[in-house]
Amino acid sequence: MTDFEKLFSENREFIFKYLMKMTRDVSLSEELTQETFFRAYMNYASLKQKEKASVWLCQIAKNTYFAWYNEQKKKDPFDGHELESSGENIEELFVQKELSQKALLCLHELDEPYKEVFMLSVFGCFSLKDISLIFGKSESWARVTFYRAKQKLLERMR
Numbered sequence: 811m812t813d814f815e816k817l818f819s820e821n822r823e824f825i826f827k828y829l830m831k832m833t834r835d836v837s838l839s840e841e842l843t844q845e846t847f848f849r850a851y852m853n854y855a856s857l858k859q860k861e862k863a864s865v866w867l868c869q870i871a872k873n874t875y876f877a878w879y880n881e882q883k884k885k886d887p888f889d890g891h892e893l894e895s896s897g898e899n900i901e902e903l904f905v906q907k908e909l910s911q912k913a914l915l916c917l918h919e920l921d922e923p924y925k926e927v928f929m930l931s932v933f934g935c936f937s938l939k940d941i942s943l944i945f946g947k948s949e950s951w952a953r954v955t956f957y958r959a960k961q962k963l964l965e966r967m968r
Contacts, residue, residue: 814854817863818847824864824934825871831933832875842878846871865926865944872929876918883911916966924959931956 811819825846829839849870850857857866917925923945930936930944942952 813860814851817850817854817867821864821867822847825867828868828934829871829875831935832872838878842871842874845878846874849874862944865930868930868934869926876914879914912967913963916963919966920959920962923955924962927952927955928959928963 822843826839826843829842829846830836833839833842846867850867853870857863859866917928920928927941927945930941931938936944938952938956939949941956942949945952
């Protein structure tokens with residue numbers, strides 16, 4: 811088994827779950843997981859610290875998701891057939907979609923390590939203790955960084 815095959819088998823499920831937290835769509839998460847590992851394979855030589863491979867893969871997955879997301883923004887966001895068939899209020903759907911897009915865009919604009927710590931905690935379901943181990947910092951550093959990331963995100967959302 812090659813190093814990359816080992817990396818794939820150890821992280822495939824984790825990356826899929828990470829993307830599921832962002833997309834809430836099984837088929838899209840599967841597709842983005844495949845794309846993530848394709849990009850990882852193409853850039854495997856750039857991985858300097860093998861022990862931080864999961865962070866590296868999360869970064870690739872996040873970038874893959876945002877590339878997909880930005881591509882979707884170019885398409886017409888409202889398909890009239892979709893809205894007519896649902897019993898939901900069109901105005902509510904629009905407000906929810908706008909708020910979600912704004913939150914993702916604001917999150918994408920956060921500086922590192924705030925963005926990465928926030929995404930690992932919220933989307934990756936990592937504990938603050940695990941995040942501190944990933945970054946090689948104290949648990950209090952992870953807690954403060956996560957708190958500051960939330961504050962910065964709230965400020966940007968206003």
